[in-house]
Amino acid sequence: MTPDLRRRIIAFCSAIAVVLLLVGWSAFTASREVSTLRRRFTSAQFESFEIAQQLQSRVLKLNSLLLASELNGGTNEWSRFQQDSEALNDWIDQQRDALNTDTERSALADIDVEYDRYLAVAQAIRKERSERGGTATNRIHQLDTAAQRMFALGARLGEAHRHALGDLLGESQHSLSKLETIFAAGLVAVLAVGAWGARIFFQETIAPLRTQLIETQALAARHEKLASLGVLAAGVAHEIRNPLTAIKLRAYMLRQNVVTSTEADEDLTVIDGEIDRLERIVSDFLLFARPSDPELGAVEPSTLLEQTRVLLAPELAEKAIALTVETDGDEMQIRADERQLKQVLINLVRNAADSIGRDGRIVLRTRRDRITLEGKLQDTAVLEVADSGAGIPADVQERLFDPFFTTKPTGTGLGLSIAMRIMERHGGTLEFQTTQGHGTTFGLVLPLPA
């Protein structure tokens, strides 16, 4: 697993954790809001608008009991009055627990005070009746006033209650909107993380697998094609080399009877040259179609570049082309067939020289890179051949690695095909960058040992 993939998986898990926290928080907030709403609605049912009416009817009943006890002078009504007044007292106390607002509570407190006054008047009436046998009219008036005040306060309480309920409904509306928002946000977050996760999963797992599959299929098809090409090439080589041998033998015999510098001698020289050319085509084609397996050993790229320079610098100097090696002190080591790599380097340097013609510069250097080879992203060593030549035209670039494609008057057109085949046999590749009029850089890309 690459560090990059690990980082993404950690990020994905963190995002899931955040979403879970978010969902948990929403659930907690929602349940709190719902329980608040439930409590408020319960109390709202309990605290009906009938609070004023109830108070009024209870007081009126007390009034009538008191008046009845006044008229009849009976103790029965008085004791019922006492019972009911006690019950009303309890009722008033009970209301206190269910009230929510200060206005409601202050109205109830006023009712309480007024009720005490009412009871005091009632007690006074009872007492005066037992002492004097009658009731003063002003006492009745006092009682009536106290009762009226209580009614007014009851109405005030009812009013306050309606207000409170209005506020409550407003708040509930607000809570419900908040709940809606929380759930919508939660849903969006879950969908977003889901979509993001799916995208990451696709990018990290499915897409690379698909690319790898396509590359592997292409690679397999190419290997299959090259394998059958190898068999074909061996057969063709056999069929061509035998007649070529026969021609060569006959030409050898002819030469023994030919005097030098005659026309026949010239003919034979041409024949020998053409035989060599045919043989070169056959052996190049064989190199391309069935390159020998690389004999892998430890190779230092910088040493290899220096050896190539020493080998080719003299012949390039004749064309005023400077061949140099640039090193940055990075001592890499690769596993490769030194002879085959040198063959590729020589081929590339000669191509570069052909591209320059006269007067120019070819630089050999190494660098490290991370490149996808055989479907895997790998650390690689790149051996570069950079020239100051003409660059490669676009139409030539497309066919650069096609076997038998050449822009030179002589040449089999197999050099780069062979070079590519050799690099592939090393598990590497051959790449190039070119700018018209500025030059071309070829890179031998080789996997670095892990």
Place this chain on the structure above:
Amino acid sequence: MPQPAHTVLVVDDDEAVRVGLRSVLISEKYRVITASNGVEAVAAFRAQPCELALIDMNMPVQNGWGTIAGLRSLAPALPIVIITARPDQRALARETSVELMEKPLDLPRLLRRIRELLATPVASS
């Protein structure tokens, strides 16, 4: 040439190559026996032993390796040079320590090598 002519056996199924090689070797003063496959080669050797054999690999009836085995069973020290047009025989030749030259032959090199091999005293058996 004062010394007696050496005999070279040429085994190749390709008539043009066989005849051409024969002409070249005769012009170099060798006695030449030819055969177009391994069975003929062994029979020819029985009839008249040679001191060196040039053997093609790709032949009908019996291929080069069978021919080499047959000849070596009669003359274990017989110098042999494989001459082949096939590109895939090099590794096997190296493993079995038999000399190999690929067609089209480098004639000066082949003739030089034949001279060297025949000059070695262990040549005939």
